[in-house]
Amino acid sequence: MLLNYMNMDLSKVKMVVTDMDGTLLNSKHEVSPQFFSLFEELKRRDIQFVAASGRQYNSIADKLHPIKDQITIVAENGAYVRQQEKELLATPLPPETIANALAILKDIEGVHPILCGKTNAYLNGNSDQFINKLKEYYTEFTVIDDITQFKGEILKIAIYHFESSEKYIYPAVQHLEAELQVKVSGANWLDLSHRNANKGYALQQLQDQYNIGKNETMVFGDYNNDLEMLAMADFSYAMANAHTNVLEVANYTTRSNDDFGVESVLEALIHSQQL
Numbered sequence: 001m002l003l004n005y006m007n008m009d010l011s012k013v014k015m016v017v018t019d020m021d022g023t024l025l026n027s028k029h030e031v032s033p034q035f036f037s038l039f040e041e042l043k044r045r046d047i048q049f050v051a052a053s054g055r056q057y058n059s060i061a062d063k064l065h066p067i068k069d070q071i072t073i074v075a076e077n078g079a080y081v082r083q084q085e086k087e088l089l090a091t092p093l094p095p096e097t098i099a100n101a102l103a104i105l106k107d108i109e110g111v112h113p114i115l116c117g118k119t120n121a122y123l124n125g126n127s128d129q130f131i132n133k134l135k136e137y138y139t140e141f142t143v144i145d146d147i148t149q150f151k152g153e154i155l156k157i158a159i160y161h162f163e164s165s166e167k168y169i170y171p172a173v174q175h176l177e178a179e180l181q182v183k184v185s186g187a188n189w190l191d192l193s194h195r196n197a198n199k200g201y202a203l204q205q206l207q208d209q210y211n212i213g214k215n216e217t218m219v220f221g222d223y224n225n226d227l228e229m230l231a232m233a234d235f236s237y238a239m240a241n242a243h244t245n246v247l248e249v250a251n252y253t254t255r256s257n258d259d260f261g262v263e264s265v266l267e268a269l270i271h272s273q274q275l
Helices: 020-024 033-044 058-063 065-072 095-105 128-134 170-178 200-209 224-230 244-248 259-273
Strands: 017-020 049-054 072-075 080-085 086-090 111-117 121-124 141-144 156-160 181-184 191-192 217-221 235-240 252-254
Touching: 017 020, 017 200, 017 259, 020 049, 020 217, 033 049, 033 058, 033 065, 033 259, 049 200, 058 065, 058 072, 065 170, 072 200, 086 200, 095 156, 095 170, 111 128, 111 170, 121 128, 128 156, 128 252, 170 181, 170 191, 181 224, 200 217, 217 224, 217 259, 224 244, 235 244, 235 259, 252 259
Parallel strands: 017 049, 017 217, 049 072, 121 141, 217 235, 235 252
Antiparallel strands: 072 080, 080 086, 111 121, 111 156, 156 191, 181 191
């Protein structure tokens, strides 16, 4: 159900948190000029803005380049949180966990795993088609001969399937949920990360830091990797284009990402907090 935002009391909201793909970004992976104008109004009202995504830090910062030094960025589904040059949270995967996951993925046809570090990602160079697709989501990545031999710090394993992550990847890794976050994060993406690495945990740390409660937090999301952070806000919004799981748990809905769903709610928020 699409709600009438003007009848809602948004006057106490102090933090806005939004996912990127399928939420703030339209289907062309663009941020609207309207959003940047609305951000300036949020800033005037001392409302914290947080971009929370499965994307890498550099990719989020690139999409929000005009304001990247004025916001908090939650990257890699909560495994990495940063404000400007200040690292607030990093939750790496143990090397043995990475090795076990890659061994499982090796036997799944048509998957493309990526090892995600803080500011760079690593992948095998066996598919030009996938590398071209990857460029939309990762601004910094390195092709190496064999990712199973990589020894650096890794925060997340992102896995892509050209047809469906939920159909072809999730059944093979579902059993890992006892020890890992296993998140279908998009129609083609699935992410494996530390148990404590999720957007909800990251948001809770920020709420504690700024002494902001659930009743003062507004969150927007569209996919399963947003479920935990939606639970951390009384003003939780599912996009009209959201996964059914998100539509079920969010307290409210808004229009689709191609129909300025986030912006329409932010306009109501700003109207409720006129200076």
